[in-house]
Amino acid sequence: MTTRRPDGLTVLPSDEAPADATLVADFTADLVDVGEHHLCPGCGEPIAIRAVMDGLSLLGLADRCMAVFGIGCSTAFSNNLDVEVLQALHGRAPSVATGVIRMRPELAVFTIQGDGDMANEGLQEVLHAAARGENIVCVMLNNGVFGETGGHLTVTTTIGQRTKNSIEGRDAAEHGHPMRIAEQLAQIDGTGYVARGAVNDAGNVARTKRMIVDAFTAQQQGLGLSFVEILTMCPTGWFVPTDEAPAYLAETIAGTHAIGVLRSELA
Amino acid sequence: MTTRLVEGSEAVADAMMRAGCRFFAGYPMTPFTEVLEHMAAGLPELGGVCVNAESELEAVGMVWGAAAAGARAATGSTGQGLSLMQESISEASMAGVGFVVLNMARGQGDYYQATRGGGHGDYRTPVLAPTGPAEVAELIAEAFDLADRWRNPVVVVGDYYMAHTWVDIESSADAPAPRPAPGWTLDGSSGGSGAAKLVSPLGTTKQRDGVGYDLAAHYDRCARRRIEMTAGITPRAEQVRTDDAQVVIVAYGTMALYADAVVNDLRAAGHKVGLVRPITLWPFPEEQVRAAAEGADVVAVYENNAGQMIDDVRLSVLGAVPVVGLNGFSTDSSAFGISPDVTVENLTGSILQLLDEHSGDPT
DSSP, X not given: OOEEOTTSOEEOOXXXXXXXXXXXXXXOOTTBSOSOOXXXXXXSHHHHHHHHXXXXXXXXXXXXXXXXXXXXXXXXXXTSBSSEXXXXXXXXXXXXXXXXXXXXXXXXXXXXXXXXXXXXXXXXXHHHHHXXXXXXXXEEEEOSEETTTTSEEOTTOOTXXXXXXBTTOOOHHHHOOOOOHHHHHHTSTTEEEEEXXXXXXXXXXXXXXXXXXXXXXXXXXTOOEEEEEEEOOOXXXXXXXXXXXXXXXXXXXXXXXXXXXXXXXXX | OEXXXXXXXXXXXXXXXXXXXXXXXXXXXXXXXXXXHHHHXXXXXXXXXXXXXXXXXXXXXXXXXXXXXXXXXXXXXXXXXXXXXXXXXXXXXXHTOOOEEEEEESTTTTHHHHHTOSOSSSOOOOEEOOOSHHHHHHHHHHHHHHHHHHTSOEEEEEEHHHHHSEEEEEEOSSOOOOOOOOTTSOOSTTTTTTOOOEEOTTOSOOGGXXXXXXXXXXHHHHHHHHHHHHHHSOOOEEEESOTTOSEEEEOOHHHHHHHHHHHHHHHHTTOOEEEEEESEEESOOHHHHHHHHTTOSEEEEEXXXXXXXXXXXXXXXXXXXXXXXXXXXXXXTTSSSOOTTOOXXXXXXXXXXXXXXXXXXXX
């Protein structure tokens, strides 16, 4: 039976779909091997990974790029992409990417890390790589928790946000203040492009894809380290119902970590 | 070929570049610092790269990336700096990424750090301990070959004495071209082909193969590869007059230079003393040590620490002959160099005392 959703979309039952329609369940993004993933329902990371892959596809960089993955939920994609992947340790991806770009400067080298990986375990790595002006793209998927361990406090966890080790909500007096990572990167000479996007709604996904394209464009122009932070939903780690996670992101996470372009050396 | 008088650190750096090393990253720490200086000076004109890493953690990460991108790559440090690198050294072993790590030690307190490592997981690293510039050149080249052959980090042990003693080296003007990138390494080109390459400490099976990461199977492969590597590396040791020795000294690195002098002096005086100098610290030359100990009254392990290599010697001799430790030396006030009580005279006295104690033993 055809239904009409509150947002205006018409939803057809699958047996009434036109013969040439692509069903969501059948859809596999470009440069992703297997469309089905094993992350939690409502997770924002697959959308963010797809945005990165779409950007590479659009720029025709698939056979001239290399991903360096950190350790976290997004590692679920390090063996599921049709681009070359070098898997690094937790926190160490920017240094590993440095070794790659120095030996193969012609490549579009990029890192994929979560906030726990990049900002807790290895913050100095991305800061130093930025200051050296390494010509790489660093992507931080920021959901404000260690998602893989089941939702624990990271340095980007916002005030009031509940995590398993700040169960009544992050209290600055007890748990310290959240760090704004994109803002730190933006003030470092040596960065070519710094932006923060999100994947909580279609508009933000489209903006984030443009950020990814701009970041790789800056990398291709040799402008130094480009950084894109992507706010991603983690309903499991936030203890919110799956369908409420996008709104929680907009109201809570993005209130501290503001979406927008912070620096661009692009002409 | 020309002969040049250079600081030991430059001899190390020269050997690295001649072995095809084209990426180096390091963080200053004596006595590793001067190797870093010479690599920073020499690599750019060879088309290579030396990065002054902001920390040892970052240095070893960079080397991991450069090696996976096809370069012969190396880093190093001393003591604490190497402690910081252990996580990456062990994980790179699981990822099958080979590179060379210089352990420019202060004294010999880091024997266990070098031969066992402080990292996680079921890994080992081959460990080579050269003395003298010719052997430095030979073993550094061998270290890179082993890193390529076994896709595993390889440790080369030096020390303060090696780094700061000026030596003659023979060198031709041109360094040989580096070897081509091995087939497993990444250059980006397989992307978009439907079979993009993956280098990962979690395994190399991809989700499109219907399996994804299978950690149990991967770690099992890693363990079998380590067993194969252990069997595939021939342990090496230098034997000095061990045939009829009553006292067999076992010493490596700079301590072996003292022991060598003592053996020569005591032999000239008619005493039956010999030396085994392990050249590979891992795999340890068990067979050579066992053979040298056969028929001896006592085995004396001379090391500049409180007794570490003595455990490997005991495992080699397996109780057949008494094993005593000549160790427990103080370190000098800077903790950088050779202990003040490490002298030919002191070692001679210790050996003469052992000869005296065992003079009544049936042999």
